[in-house]
Amino acid sequence: MAxxxxxxxxxxxxxxxxxxxxxxxxxxxxxALVETALSARFGVSRGTVREALRELHDQGLVVHLPRTGTIVRRLSPDEITGIYDVRAALEGRAAVAISLSDDWEQHSDRLEQLVDEMHRARDKPFLARLQTDLEFHRQLCRLSGNETLARTWEHLVTQMSSVHSGMGESVVLPLMGAEDHLVFVDAIRSRDPAFIQRTIDRVMAHSAAQLLAALEDPARHTTGFADFPAT
Structure with a gap:
């Protein structure tokens, strides 16, 4: 057992x-994630490496290709678009639910506190900043009071991680700005369901469009929603 x-x-x-x-x-x-190389690097057996790669495959972070082996997954443009479409639906519904709840002021204040934490984390390493970003969206879904919605959002986390890994820090970081998240809070405080959903749809569509453009042109600089010229 031990x-x-x-x-x-x-x-x-x-x-x-x-x-x-x-x-x-x-x-x-x-x-490429080669079993022998990973085994030597981490000082573990190939069996342990194989089990770890299987779990990463189940999480959607790696794929196994015939005659090639296991590689870090690269999302297609359609997959990126799909992820952000689903996020817009889930997070828009969550934000509307918060705005209509009796505790909407308290929940809005909590989300604004998380935005403040993002401000304080702006000089931290990428992984720490990513965690503060994910925590904002996680709490947005949890505060909706809809457990099914929150669980469904959690299933998207690994797919979102694939987006981050595929694009790199320089592309993703501008889309994780605190100001973009304050847009969510301001929309919730409007207590206007149509405006809330429309705002979150626009933020998610903007992020997806920026990522797809960077996918076509890796040298392209991405811009956060709050910094993008209004149209």
């Missing part, structure tokens, strides 16, 4: 380490 527990711990540590490297882009999309 041996199984120790092995499981090694696998979990390896999964966490590789996931962090994928999310930050240290292991870029398309990078």
């Amino acid at each position: 041996e199984l527990l120790e092995r499981r711990t090694l696998r979990e540590q390896l999964v966490d380490g590789l996931r962090a490297e994928i999310i930050t882009g240290e292991l870029a999309a398309g990078t």
Whole structure:
């Protein structure tokens, strides 16, 4: 039993380490993950590596290709668009629910506190900034009071991580600005369901468009929604 527990711990540590490297882009999309090399690098058995890669595959972060092996997953333009379409639907519905709840002021204040945390995290490493970004959206969904919605959003986290790893820090960071998230809070405080959904649709569509443009032209600089000229 102790041996199984120790092995499981090694696998979990390896999964966490590789996931962090994928999310930050240290292991870029398309990078081959070779069992023998990973085994030597981390000092674990190939069996442990194989189990870790299987879990990362289940999370949608890697894929196994015939005659090629396991590589870090690269999302297609259609997949990126789909992720942001679903996020707009889920987070828009969550924001509307918050605005119509009896605790809308308290929940809005909580979300604004998270925006403040994002401001304070702006000089921290990419992974720390990513966590503050995800926490804002996670709390947005949880504060809606809709547990099914919140669980569905959680299933998107790994797909969102694939977007981050595929594009890199310089592309993703401008889309994680605190000002863009304050737009959500201001919309909720309007307590106008149509305006809230329209605003979140626009933010998500903007982010998706910026990522798709950067996918076509890696040298392109992305711009956050709040910094983008109004049309």
